[in-house]
Amino acid sequence: ILPFGRDLDDELIDEMENYLYTADIGPRTVQVVMEQVRQAYKDRTIKTTDECFEHLKSILKGVMSSDKTSLVTPQQPPLVILVAGVNGSGKTTSIAKLCKYFRDRDKKVLLAAADTFRAAAVEQLTIWADRLGADIVKKQQGADPASVAFDACDAARARGVDVLIVDTAGRLHTQKNLMQELEKIRRVIGKKIEGAPHETLLILDANNGQNAIAQAQEFGKSLELTGLFLTKLDGTAKGGAVIGIRHQVDVPVKFIGIGESAEDIEEFDADAFVEALFA
Amino acid sequence: SLTKTFDAVRRRFAGKSKLTEANINEALGEVRTALLEADVNFAVCKDFLANVRERALGAEVLAGVSPGDQFIKSIHDALVELMGPEDPSIAWKKDGPTVILMAGLQGSGKTTTCGKLAFKFKNEGRKPLLVAADVQRPAAIEQLKVLGEQVGVPVHAEPGAAPPDICERAVAKAVELGADTVILDTAGRLHIDEDLMNEVSLIAEKTHPDEVFLVLDANTGQDAVHSAEEFDKTLALTGVVLTKLDSGTRGGASLSVKKVTGKPIKFIGVGEKLDKLESFHPARMADRILG
Ligand SMILES: Nc1nc2c(ncn2[C@@H]2O[C@H](COP(=O)(O)OP(=O)(O)OP(=O)(O)O)[C@@H](O)[C@H]2O)c(=O)[nH]1
Ligand SMILES: Nc1nc2c(ncn2[C@@H]2O[C@H](COP(=O)(O)OP(=O)(O)OP(=O)(O)O)[C@@H](O)[C@H]2O)c(=O)[nH]1
Numbered sequence: 001i002l003p004f005g006r007d008l009d010d011e012l013i014d015e016m017e018n019y020l021y022t023a024d025i026g027p028r029t030v031q032v033v034m035e036q037v038r039q040a041y042k043d044r045t046i047k048t049t050d051e052c053f054e055h056l057k058s059i060l061k062g063v064m065s066s067d068k069t070s071l072v073t074p075q076q077p078p079l080v081i082l083v084a085g086v087n088g089s090g091k092t093t094s095i096a097k098l099c100k101y102f103r104d105r106d107k108k109v110l111l112a113a114a115d116t117f118r119a120a121a122v123e124q125l126t127i128w129a130d131r132l133g134a135d136i137v138k139k140q141q142g143a144d145p146a147s148v149a150f151d152a153c154d155a156a157r158a159r160g161v162d163v164l165i166v167d168t169a170g171r172l173h174t175q176k177n178l179m180q181e182l183e184k185i186r187r188v189i190g191k192k193i194e195g196a197p198h199e200t201l202l203i204l205d206a207n208n209g210q211n212a213i214a215q216a217q218e219f220g221k222s223l224e225l226t227g228l229f230l231t232k233l234d235g236t237a238k239g240g241a242v243i244g245i246r247h248q249v250d251v252p253v254k255f256i257g258i259g260e261s262a263e264d265i266e267e268f269d270a271d272a273f274v275e276a277l278f279a
Numbered sequence: 280s281l282t283k284t285f286d287a288v289r290r291r292f293a294g295k296s297k298l299t300e301a302n303i304n305e306a307l308g309e310v311r312t313a314l315l316e317a318d319v320n321f322a323v324c325k326d327f328l329a330n331v332r333e334r335a336l337g338a339e340v341l342a343g344v345s346p347g348d349q350f351i352k353s354i355h356d357a358l359v360e361l362m363g364p365e366d367p368s369i370a371w372k373k374d375g376p377t378v379i380l381m382a383g384l385q386g387s388g389k390t391t392t393c394g395k396l397a398f399k400f401k402n403e404g405r406k407p408l409l410v411a412a413d414v415q416r417p418a419a420i421e422q423l424k425v426l427g428e429q430v431g432v433p434v435h436a437e438p439g440a441a442p443p444d445i446c447e448r449a450v451a452k453a454v455e456l457g458a459d460t461v462i463l464d465t466a467g468r469l470h471i472d473e474d475l476m477n478e479v480s481l482i483a484e485k486t487h488p489d490e491v492f493l494v495l496d497a498n499t500g501q502d503a504v505h506s507a508e509e510f511d512k513t514l515a516l517t518g519v520v521l522t523k524l525d526s527g528t529r530g531g532a533s534l535s536v537k538k539v540t541g542k543p544i545k546f547i548g549v550g551e552k553l554d555k556l557e558s559f560h561p562a563r564m565a566d567r568i569l570g
């Protein structure tokens with residue numbers, strides 16, 4: 001990106017700024033971050049390209065770090081996780097990954113197929129449940145998603161499961177009625193199980209550009225998000241839009257998706273993420 | 280938004296009788312920020328604005344037009360020119376079935392778009408056959424079958440078979456079935472996955488598609504050019520379908536992909552239902568990118 005060991009000058013700093021744009025870190029966030037870098041250069045606290053890199057990385061690591069990246073443990077089971085996000089972001093597959101994550105730790109998992117709209121959505125989640133040894137609660141196509149969530153909460157308690165994960169249909173934050181549907185699902189879960197959903201994860205596709213910020217803001221208005229799950233980081237997209245999100249929405253990234261199989265999940269590591277931005 | 284940007288540009292040129300290098304450069308800086316916010320690829324932005332700058336410097340100032348307005352118009356026109364022309368054509372075969380291959384990254388909207396195209400062509404009096412060549416994603420075949428049922432067209436599926444063979448057999452079977460249009464739904468794949476890029480290349484080799492569409496999510500950011508370039512190199516795309524435009528995204532990825540591949544954007548997806556497919560209008564897209 002920048003030649004190693006060179007003395008900094010305005011031109012090299014501009015080049016550094018340009019690189020940040022290519023990682024989907026939008027203009028607003030880039031300008032905030034680069035202001036700090038340029039100030040450090042002015043104050044002579046950074047003089048070489050290496051120092052510029054390290055300073056930039058530490059700023060970004062500061063933005064991305066959080067002490068709340070692990071999943072909460074509720075007072076009593078089940079842990080209820082509500083999953084939401086825009087169409088095709090990777091919700092259903094990420095739920096399979098979370099399911100495997102818990103199954104590997106000998107937890108009893110129940111999945112709720114609350115996407116009652118999209119073609120073969122229930123079939124897709126059912127295949128994952130079968131593969132991973134999880135129970136599944138589902139209803140007929142077109143059923144009220146909130147009623148699936150309702151039944152799943154009952155089943156979770158009756159069967160004494162450790163984790164209940166609720167899959168929802170993809171929806172755009174611009175679809176008011178669908179955002180209201182999501183709020184209803186959440187309300188129903190909260191009425192059925194005290195304190196639930198304990199986790200509400202927004203699934204974000206790392207390929208998304210600046211629209212991801214609007215997604216996080218709008219979904220955040222309808223739901224109290226507790227975490228972000230950044231998918232498709234095995235591609236070439238850097239996922240930099242999540243930095244802009246972290247600047248504006250105080251929700252930590254908890255997991256990343258790095259492939260299409262159930263084991264392609266990792267707990268979020270801010271340092272590794274920032275290092276990868278510059279790889 | 281670019282409306283704000285253009286107001287700033289107008290103010291910059293206010294009271295000036297001609298475009299000078301200095302005020303053009305400043306105005307271009309503001310436009311660059313707006314384009315980057317719209318997800319236009321950085322390198323594409325740079326080229327595009329360098330082009331606009333050259334034109335603006337060389338242009339005669341028109342009588343009765345403020346330099347600011349003239350500058351804004353030149354940006355808009357350059358954008359429309361780059362995004363166009365409007366071309367929703369399909370290279371229909373005169374004899375034998377027309378084959379359309381749908382490819383793209385995971386979750387971009389391929390399967391849904393296959394359903395939408397089948398719906399559109401059926402309403403135009405054609406006889407589409409849908410081909411379920413994604414044997415990897417759980418219930419992908421089922422998903423296409425449901426769409427086929429909703430549209431009222433047959434679906435060719437062979438669970439577990441190799442996608443290139445499935446597609447080849449489907450095209451052969453199309454004639455028997457009386458189908459004149461074969462739409463191949465393929466699995467989402469990464470442009471950096473050599474095996475899967477070879478697979479989709481083999482599908483094209485065995486079926487000689489008349490159209491090869493990249494299905495691209497309009498919300499894609501800077502990376503759009505990388506995948507588009509790879510898919511174009513591997514398949515020789517004939518067009519692009521831009522999906523999920525109903526998200527409100529400015530859709531700058533469309534500009535990047537058009538500039539880098541030169542391939543026409545033929546259709547846009549504006550919703551999940553079967554009738555939510557429209558022809559691409561370059562001027563409307565230019566306005567959208569400009570905010
Ligand atoms: N390469 C890669 N693909 C992924 C990842 N996560 C999900 N996918 C793929 O993305 C596509 C969409 O995944 P889904 O889980 O169906 O997405 P969704 O959000 O549930 O989609 P809708 O329910 O239709 O809104 C599938 O092909 C998945 O295999 C990831 O981390 N990496
Ligand atoms: N709002 C909206 N949703 C869309 C549009 N096109 C597709 N979708 C939705 O996006 C999601 C993904 O669509 P799919 O057709 O499954 O995508 P795909 O490319 O086949 O996915 P893979 O096969 O896993 O790679 C689904 O929820 C679709 O309903 C569109 O134009 N607008």
Ligand SMILES: [Mg+2]
Pocket residue numbers: 091092093115121168169170
């Ligand atoms: Mg899903």
Ligand SMILES: [Mg+2]
Pocket residue numbers: 389390391413419465466467
């Ligand atoms: Mg598909």
